[in-house]
Amino acid sequence: MLSAAKLNAYWRLMRADRPIGWLLLLWPTLWALWIAARGMPSLWVLFVFVAGVWLTRAAGCIINDYADRWLDPHVERTKGRPLATGEVSGREALGLFALLMLVAFGLVLTMNRLTIMLSFVALALAVAYPYMKRVMPLPQVVLGMAFGFSIPMAFAAVLGEVPLVGWVLFGVNIVWSTAYDTWYGMVDIEDDLRMGSKSTAILFGSRLWLAQRVLFGVFLALLAWVGVLASLGWPFYVGLLVVAALIVGNFRVARSGDYFRAFLDNNTVGLVVFASVVAGLANFGVSQL
Numbered sequence: 001m002l003s004a005a006k007l008n009a010y011w012r013l014m015r016a017d018r019p020i021g022w023l024l025l026l027w028p029t030l031w032a033l034w035i036a037a038r039g040m041p042s043l044w045v046l047f048v049f050v051a052g053v054w055l056t057r058a059a060g061c062i063i064n065d066y067a068d069r070w071l072d073p074h075v076e077r078t079k080g081r082p083l084a085t086g087e088v089s090g091r092e093a094l095g096l097f098a099l100l101m102l103v104a105f106g107l108v109l110t111m112n113r114l115t116i117m118l119s120f121v122a123l124a125l126a127v128a129y130p131y132m133k134r135v136m137p138l139p140q141v142v143l144g145m146a147f148g149f150s151i152p153m154a155f156a157a158v159l160g161e162v163p164l165v166g167w168v169l170f171g172v173n174i175v176w177s178t179a180y181d182t183w184y185g186m187v188d189i190e191d192d193l194r195m196g197s198k199s200t201a202i203l204f205g206s207r208l209w210l211a212q213r214v215l216f217g218v219f220l221a222l223l224a225w226v227g228v229l230a231s232l233g234w235p236f237y238v239g240l241l242v243v244a245a246l247i248v249g250n251f252r253v254a255r256s257g258d259y260f261r262a263f264l265d266n267n268t269v270g271l272v273v274f275a276s277v278v279a280g281l282a283n284f285g286v287s288q289l
Helices: 004-013 020-037 043-067 090-108 113-135 139-148 150-159 164-187 189-195 200-229 234-255 259-264 266-281
Strands: none
Touching: 004 043, 004 090, 020 043, 020 139, 020 150, 020 164, 020 266, 043 090, 043 113, 043 150, 090 113, 113 139, 113 150, 139 164, 150 164, 164 189, 164 200, 164 234, 164 259, 164 266, 189 200, 200 234, 234 259, 234 266, 259 266
16 A cells, blocks of 8 residues: 555655646647547547546656656755655656556557557657757657647547648647747756756757747748638637737746746647637638548
């Protein structure tokens, strides 16, 4: 029987006490499901993907902390994590990771063959990302791929294929994740430099603001392309203007030095994009999928 202290440590290891990461994965998944289904998908498909996002995000946090167990004790923001403090052993963490992924895979098995096949790519990306910060200067790109692979899986589950709009939306998420995780990386930049960890925050350096403008600009441009490919009505584009205004505010927050708040504020961006998709679908013409 697990003690209350051990259960609490597992809960924190999965970051279940911090829902922001789950939400940042959930919004793109909902964008994809609604576009693929031209509205609300079936309740079972919706349940599988919402639950799957929670499970895989929790598992991703575990494997990330397992990979960073050498680094986290030396970083102010992460030194209290269960693996860093020894509350959870490496073997326990891997066991919990395997359990969560097995449950998620059990849900995926209720989908079609293409969705099941794509789930193996999603697993590989989730496991690979934590190690990328050691070997490449753009680990956030791999994060965006891992965070967003539910997008092609959603199209596969609903349509049995992944059309162009699905891959463009996948690109949207890669760019967006890279941008908001760069704000996140700015929080730890001094510790990362000291420990030799890599990130886009370090790579961009003095060109941070230009790089972020380009990333968020490409994010908006790709979203507009999604609107064209998916035949979304005019409310979608009005929503994009709101998103653009939110991004301007996001830069103001970052300029004040509150990079973590700038990161968190992207939850609202994801929500507004979803609302824009829903509104745009209520006014769509003939599907161009």
